[in-house]
Amino acid sequence: MQIKVTAPAQIYTTIQLPSSKSISNRALIINALGNRTFQLENLSDCDDTQVMIHALNDxxxxxxxxxxxTAMRFLTAYLSVTPGTRIITGTQRMQQRxxxxxxxxxxxxxxxxxYIINDGYPPLRITGHKLQKDTISLPGNISSQxxxxxxxxxxxxxxxxxxTLTGEIISRPYINLTLQLMNDFGAKAKWLNEYQLKVEPQPYQSIPFYVESDWSAASYWYQIxxxxxxAEIILPGLFxxxxxxxxxxxxxxxLLGIESIYGNKMVTLKKTDKIAERLDYDFINQPDLAQTFVVTCALMNIPFRxxxxQSLKIKETDRITALIKEMGKLGYILHEIDDRILSWEGERCEMTADAAIDTYEDHRMAMAFAPVCVVMPEIxxxxPQVVSKSYPYYWEDLKKAGFIIEEI
Ligand SMILES: O=C(O)C1=C[C@@H](OP(=O)(O)O)[C@@H](O)[C@H](O)C1
Ligand SMILES: C=C(OP(=O)(O)O)C(=O)O
Structure with a gap:
């Protein structure tokens, strides 16, 4: 299936974002390991959370x-301590992650x-039982999950x-998110220093818990x-x-001319004229935002590095390769350095006529490229259905904001 997306001349809208899938999936695992006294509220309706709910309940x-x-990695640990033997599998791509x-x-x-097929990759057969050892050292440079x-x-x-974590720690805020939620649910878990973590043997207690909106999903509205x-865009449920x-x-x-005004359980995005001439940023802590900023900066003609x-290579697709290819169709020449840097210094090439953006089974490719139509006549x-991984109503929300979406 292919869609053509066209943007309205101006965008004044309020968008109810999906709930955070990272918080939803942690709260579900923690609640399952605890006493499940309370229902979790406002869980995400995205695929990644729905598969987690089914895995835990069915x-x-x-x-x-x-x-x-998240479901693959969190459930692998969960099933290892839960009685019974299960097989856990996923898409072809998941079997390469x-x-x-x-x-x-x-x-x-x-x-x-x-390992059922290839060493080092899902699918896995797991038999759960009590684990005895209490000390472990592992690399922190591949996935924080x-x-x-x-x-x-x-x-x-x-x-x-x-x-104890070895190597350069990537996606550290996601480890902090885990610690926050564990502590909210009554556990005792903390950093001892930059590389060491300690968790006490203190069980979880269920609490009334409400999941906030997803900040990664908000990035596409900032981009728009x-x-x-x-434009002026109101996003409820963000703090x-x-x-x-x-x-x-x-x-x-x-730095790209968007001011965030917080108040009354929402954020309002307003435009300013303060726009940086270039943007250099290290995305080690926010890998999921990289596609948003690559597309936005190029379309705003802001060179970047x-x-x-490095973790983009093992996500839903090799996102570095996918970005280079699809930005090339739009006439932008990006450079990859050492498998971990993408830079653009203003180099252009001819656009592919009638280009269609491939999404590589990656929700963020679809969501980060759709806003291109704000600048170009259409995209x-x-x-486009790949968005359901984290943001099932993305296209409906664009329509609500005045975008025209046509199936072709
Ligand atoms: O823990 C999480 O919820 C996540 C951690 C990150 O993965 P890595 O730690 O593999 O970078 C991020 O990319 C992913 O979307 C969600
Ligand atoms: C990388 C992502 O998800 P996951 O690793 O949980 O599949 C993402 O949502 O961008």
């Missing part, structure tokens, strides 16, 4: 988490996990867990505001102090 022997990285660091760590703690997964099961281990001549590391998006977009992108997007 009691199936084979669990298919489709494309959800590495999990060896987590499996090695869990095996060292005493877990019973087998391995660390979050281990942290979340730690309060129910007999002696808790001491974790930045690219528009006239200045958020558990989500991607709330940093507000600060970075200030974005580092800390065509292939397989």
């Amino acid at each position: 009691g199936k022997n084979t669990i298919d988490i489709m494309a959800a990285g 590495p999990i060896q660091v987590l499996v090695n760590a869990l095996r060292e703690l005493g877990a019973e996990i087998e 391995y660390i979050s997964a281990l942290l979340m099961i730690a309060p129910i281990l007999s002696n808790g867990l001491a974790l 505001a930045a690219l528009s001549n006239k 200045e102090t958020s558990y989500q590391g991607d709330s940093k998006v507000a600060e970075i977009f200030q 974005f580092s800390g992108l 065509r997007i292939n397989n």
Whole structure:
């Protein structure tokens, strides 16, 4: 399927974003490990959270988490401490996303996990039982989700867990998000220093819990505001102090002429004329925002050098390669340096006539490229349904804001 997206001349709208999938999926695992006294409120309706809910509630022997990285990694740890034998699998791409660091760590703690097809990758066969060891060291430079997964099961281990991380730690705000939620639910978990974490053997207590809106999803509305001549966008359910590391998006977009005004449980995006001449930024802590800023800066003609992108290669697709290819169709020549940097110094090439953006089964490719139509007459997007991974109503929300979406 392909759609053509056309933008309105000005954008004045209020958009109810989806709930945070990162918070939803943590709260679900933690609640399942606790006493489940309260219902979690405002869980995300996205695919990644729906697969987690089914995995935890349906009691199936084979669990298919489709494309959800958090579900795959968090459930691998969860199933290792939950009685029974299950197979956990996912999409073809999920079967290429590495999990060896987590499996090695869990095996060292005493877990019973087998690779079913390829060593180091899902699908896995997991038999859950009590884990005895309480100290582990693992690399922190591949995915923070391995660390979050281990942290979340730690309060129910007999002696808790001491974790030492080696290498450069990526996506650290997601580890902090895990610690925040664990502590909210009555656990005792903290950083001892930059590389060491400690979790006490103190069980979770369910609490009434409401999931806030998703800051990564908000980034596409910041992008739309930045690219528009006239815009004011209200996003309810977002707060200045958020558990989500991607709330940093507000600060970075200030450099691209968007002011965030907080109040009454919402943020209002307003345009300013303070726009940076170039943007250099290290995305090591906010990898999911990289696509938004690559597309926005190029379309605003702002040269950039974005580092800390090494984890993009193992996400829903190789996002570095996908960005270079699709931005090339729009006439922008990006440079990749050392598998971890993308830069653009204003180099242009001829646009592909009638270009359609490929989305590579990656929701963020679709969502970050759709706003291009604010600047160009229209944009065509292939397989637009990929957005359901984190933001199922993205296209409906664009329509609400005045965009025209036509199936072709
Ligand atoms: O823990 C989480 O909720 C996430 C952590 C990040 O992954 P990595 O730690 O693999 O970078 C991020 O990209 C992903 O969308 C969500
Ligand atoms: C990388 C992402 O998700 P995950 O790793 O959880 O599949 C994402 O949502 O951009």
